[in-house]
Amino acid sequence: MRKEFQILDEFIREKGLRHTLQREKILDIFLATERHVSAEELYKLVKKRFHGIGYTTVYRTMKLLSECGLCGETDFGDGILRFEHKYGHEHHDHLICTKCGRFIEVMKPEIEKLQDTLAKQHSFTPTKHKLEIFGICRKCGK
Amino acid sequence: MRKEFQILDEFIREKGLRHTLQREKILDIFLATERHVSAEELYKLVKKRFHGIGYTTVYRTMKLLSECGLCGETDFGDGILRFEHKYGHEHHDHLICTKCGRFIEVMKPEIEKLQDTLAKQHSFTPTKHKLEIFGICRKCGK
DNA sequence: TTATTTATTGAAAATCATTTTCAATAGTAT
DNA sequence: ATACTATTGAAAATGATTTTCAATAAATAA
Known part of the structure; x- marks a missing residue:
């Protein structure tokens, strides 16, 4: 099982x-x-x-x-x-194509780290976050 | 006016x-x-x-x-x-307190830059983005 | 195994933010 | 002023999500 x-x-x-x-x-x-x-x-x-x-x-x-x-x-x-x-999949952010609607999953540890720094600077205890970048994907951009 | x-x-x-x-x-x-x-x-x-x-x-x-x-x-x-x-206010991200519901506006140029890098790596042309960090704010965290 | 309890199911109705409809109203150009 | 048509506002429609409720079916007890 x-x-x-x-x-x-x-x-x-x-x-x-x-x-x-x-x-x-x-x-x-x-x-x-x-x-x-x-x-x-x-x-x-x-x-x-x-x-x-x-x-x-x-x-x-x-x-x-x-x-x-x-x-x-x-x-x-x-x-x-x-x-x-979610199980067995690590956290990721999304690139969302506003033309075809496709979602691309991405990950950039530096961004994650900076987010924690940012939160800490505001004495904020983060539990989760969501980063979405909207735009045009490779296929649609041609 | x-x-x-x-x-x-x-x-x-x-x-x-x-x-x-x-x-x-x-x-x-x-x-x-x-x-x-x-x-x-x-x-x-x-x-x-x-x-x-x-x-x-x-x-x-x-x-x-x-x-x-x-x-x-x-x-x-x-x-x-x-x-x-929006007019006269530059782009910013949000820290959202899940306890009191307050929103804190934040800005970190390094994060913005890394997001562009990330998009470029995927041949993605970004038009806008949205970063939300959920958690507990200073006041509620005490 | 059978009986009992109560969580779960599914169809239909309710909810709630948002959007559309439409007749009446009011800007704008002539 | 007149004609044209965008705008308004109340009510109805929409559409995703949630609730209701009687029937059903897990889990536990007998």
């Missing part, structure tokens, strides 16, 4: 929740999906393989997965919440 | 729009307001001084002010769009 299922099960046990087929299937499909899926998109994927799983359940399950750290939530400014894998 | 009104008027003339009392009053109150107001908050402020100006008009006017560069729009992740002064 993949580590992710163990994490979910442990979280469920700790909280006195219940292991259900739906939660298992939704996690399964989420894990098999490339990053940055909206609830709507995920629901369609789920429905394709498992009839009878409702949209509400998908939504609620994603919230649950967020709570137990298996997925991260991001809103790139279009009012739609997108979920991305 | 403040420069901001000139900018709005010029934008209005260029686009073949019309100068209205409502637009003038809403800009007036927006300018007199500290940064990061939601449409709802601004509407209440407007209503206090000028009866008969509707919520829709406030909302539409803020969109107009965004278009002509007088205000910037930000969503800190709670699904509410907030408007902040």
Whole structure:
């Protein structure tokens, strides 16, 4: 069994929740999906393989997965919440192409360090951060 | 007349729009307001001084002010769009206290530079960016 | 195993910020 | 002043997300 299922099960046990087929299937499909899926998109994927799983359940399950750290939530400014894998993936920032809508994940340790410095200068204790750079990607820029 | 009104008027003339009392009053109150107001908050402020100006008009006017560069729009992740002064204010990032909700505006040129470097490395042409650091502020951290 | 308890499900309705509609109103140009 | 049409504001629509609630199904106890 993949580590992710163990994490979910442990979280469920700790909280006195219940292991259900739906939660298992939704996690399964989420894990098999490339990053940055909206609830709507995920629901369609789920429905394709498992009839009878409702949209509400998908939504609620994603919230649950967020709570137990298996997925991260991001809103790139279009009012739609997108979920991305979190377990086993380190923190990253996003380059967002405003033409084709593609997201590129990037990482620059120097920026991370400077952010901590910045926070410290303001006696601010950071818990998380979000850096989004909007623009035109390589493909669209030609 | 403040420069901001000139900018709005010029934008209005260029686009073949019309100068209205409502637009003038809403800009007036927006300018007199500290940064990061939601449409709802601004509407209440407007209503206090000028009866008969509707919520829709406030909302539409803020969109107009965004278009002509007088205000910037930000969503800190709670699904509410907030408007902040843009003319005469340089770009800045935000430290957001998740306890008291206060926003601190910060600026670190080195971070800006590194972001451009990062974009360049991915052949990405940045148009704007958004950096938000969530955490606990000085006051709340005691 | 069976009974009991109660978390979960899913369809539908509710919520809430934002956007659109549309008839009445009011700038602007002629 | 007249004509033209952008703007207004109230109400309705939209669309993502959340809640409701009766039916169902996990988990635990008997």
